[in-house]
Amino acid sequence: MNTEADPDIVIYPRKNKNEKDIPEEGILFVNPTEASIELNKWQEKGAEQRFLFNSSLYVQEGEKFICGPAIGAPMAALTLEKLIALGAKKIILFGWCGALSRQLQVGDILVPHLALSGEGTSRYYELAGSPAGPDEVLRSKITMLLNKNGLEVHDGCVWSTDAVYREKRSFLTILHKEQGVDAIDMEFSALCSVARFRGVSFAAVLVVSDEIWGGSWRPGFSSKVFKKRTADARQLLINNIIGR
Incomplete structure (x- = not known):
């Protein structure tokens, strides 16, 4: 783990x-929907709530934690x-994504292998070398779990943005075709960058919530397939990955 030896840093x-x-392993649910569902379940089961000033955090039996939201x-x-x-030393992000590839549809599950930054946070965590990505061992473990339980997993590259309302078709086309x-x-x-900088294991499961390839935006947030896949994937992760 990076120990922040830089004396010029103001806050550690x-x-x-x-x-x-807290336990070493847990899941970060960035979206309020998933966070609310799972946090309420853990609260009902008697999990211990811990203070987290900008989010909510629950610890179960000293083995694992869940937290969120954090958009x-x-x-x-x-x-x-x-x-x-x-x-924490092994963290899984659970969230949503918009599909740029025609090979991805609403409800598909992406366990990405590469991250490209369009947000403003990663540059503060830059390290020499290739673009940041998830921990391959953890990513492979997640992929095998989901596949084994009947959930097809897609691989791919994810670009993260700060401004979803400023996405332009021309730029998205370049991102897909050229990068x-x-x-x-x-x-x-951003989380790949932080995890690499701090030397912890990190990977993500992203469910396709909307399709943005082609000439129109096709949201699927309320579709049955999206809701079912998110619920199935969440439960598999909580029951089989974390705490094992």
């Missing part, structure tokens, strides 16, 4: 005096930094 992420350590790169990065300071971008979200690239 840290565990405060009265804060407890957008800056908020998600702040959350991940704090989780790492509290002891191989398959989908867009708001957090993945």
